[in-house]
Amino acid sequence: MSAKTRAVHIKGLQIGGGAPISVQSMAATRTQDIDATVGQVNLLHNNGADLVRVAIDNDKDAACLKEVRNQTQARLVVDLQENYRLAETVAPFVDKMRYNPGHLHHHEREKTIEQKVEWIVNIAKEHGTALRVGVNCGSVAPAFLEKYKNDHVKAIVESASYHCDILDKLKFENFVVSLKDSDPNKVIECNQQFSQRRPDVPIHLGVTEAGLLPDGAIKTRIAFEKLIAKGIGDTLRVSLTLPFDEKYKEVEHGRQIIQDVKDGKFISVPDFGKGLNIISCPSCSRVQNNDFVELAQQVKEVTQYAKEHKLTIAVMGCRVNGPGETDDADLGLWCGPNSVTLKKKSETLGHYGYKEVLDVLKERLNKIIDEKKLAEV
Numbered sequence: 356m357s358a359k360t361r362a363v364h365i366k367g368l369q370i371g372g373g374a375p376i377s378v379q380s381m382a383a384t385r386t387q388d389i390d391a392t393v394g395q396v397n398l399l400h401n402n403g404a405d406l407v408r409v410a411i412d413n414d415k416d417a418a419c420l421k422e423v424r425n426q427t428q429a430r431l432v433v434d435l436q437e438n439y440r441l442a443e444t445v446a447p448f449v450d451k452m453r454y455n456p457g458h459l460h461h462h463e464r465e466k467t468i469e470q471k472v473e474w475i476v477n478i479a480k481e482h483g484t485a486l487r488v489g490v491n492c493g494s495v496a497p498a499f500l501e502k503y504k505n506d507h508v509k510a511i512v513e514s515a516s517y518h519c520d521i522l523d524k525l526k527f528e529n530f531v532v533s534l535k536d537s538d539p540n541k542v543i544e545c546n547q548q549f550s551q552r553r554p555d556v557p558i559h560l561g562v563t564e565a566g567l568l569p570d571g572a573i574k575t576r577i578a579f580e581k582l583i584a585k586g587i588g589d590t591l592r593v594s595l596t597l598p599f600d601e602k603y604k605e606v607e608h609g610r611q612i613i614q615d616v617k618d619g620k621f622i623s624v625p626d627f628g629k630g631l632n633i634i635s636c637p638s639c640s641r642v643q644n645n646d647f648v649e650l651a652q653q654v655k656e657v658t659q660y661a662k663e664h665k666l667t668i669a670v671m672g673c674r675v676n677g678p679g680e681t682d683d684a685d686l687g688l689w690c691g692p693n694s695v696t697l698k699k700k701s702e703t704l705g706h707y708g709y710k711e712v713l714d715v716l717k718e719r720l721n722k723i724i725d726e727k728k729l730a731e732v
């Protein structure tokens with residue numbers, strides 16, 4: 356816990372201001388499948404999640420959220436993703452809203468970023484909801500990427516700080532900030548820099564797309580142990596790729612990390628990340644084919660033979676964020692309803708069936724390994 360940050364209040368829960376670190380999770384079900392989403396939200400709530408996030412993309416999702424609200428006692432957070440304008444519809448049914456500074460430019464291009472944030476803040480004030488400014492490595496606001504071309508960490512920190520300045524001007528204090536990346540070392544760097552810059556603002560910790568167990572939990576630990584031990588972090592989520600009915604493990608791992616740091620138990624993993632790195636998203640309501648989680652597991656299994664090679668394979672669950680978030684990987688797969696798109700960095704190699712893609716992946720992986728060996732000769 357950090358005693359320096361100010362307290363943010365969310366339906367009886369205090370984040371920051373010296374409160375114990377709270378643990379969050381997120382529903383991975385389709386929001387429009389109300390029964391499944393209520394089941395998922397309650398599974399997380401009953402397993403100790405202090406807050407449960409649900410993603411919405413459109414008016415139909417937003418309408419379903421009202422029903423979810425009626426059927427759960429969980430503190431609900433909504434992820435506005437690309438469509439911040441849905442804030443008006445969903446605010447009455449949630450306790451906190453997350454907006455991504457990197458997605459504000461998509462709509463109402465005639466308005467300034469300040470005007471859009473003011474609009475969201477006015478809705479939050481009217482309904483008494485808290486906010487999270489959620490900056491993510493895969494979708495940093497273009498203006499900051501342009502300004503800090505060669506320094507991604509700086510672009511993330513500056514974007515978050517800029518939004519804090521806007522919120523300060525609007526005299527809105529009931530917010531937290533997150534600065535997430537899939538690389539735990541970048542998460543440490545971003546959060547340390549931000550914490551020095553804004554020691555008053557509560558921080559939500561997360562390593563995005565940490566992936567499958569056990570690696571996903573290890574990657575997350577690398578970042579969280581270091582940050583929590585320094586008093587950085589007021590709330591957290593461990594983002595793991597898990598089947599729907601095992602999603603509660605995110606909460607278990609979060610609580611375990613907090614307890615271990617408290618007890619002085621640090622897990623040393625000196626060689627971690629030196630070989631093949633498989634990143635995969637934790638999935639959310641946007642996943643259009645439930646085979647995604649199984650595919651991520653199969654990718655890990657069929658590429659084990661290459662575990663000594665320093666390469667990254669990214670597996671993403673949807674066609675909305677998948678194409679962008681696989682751009683930096685040596686090989687990337689993003690999942691559509693019936694097919695998987697395979698990429699090499701930003702180049703699309705083809706579209707394949709869920710089973711068929713695994714052989715093509717291995718072929719391409721072998722080719723990259725051969726090319727690397729030739730380059731070393």
Ligand code: SF4
Nearest residue numbers: 636638639672673676
């Ligand atoms: S990549 Fe798509 S499915 Fe995965 S968490 Fe992100 S938005 Fe959800």
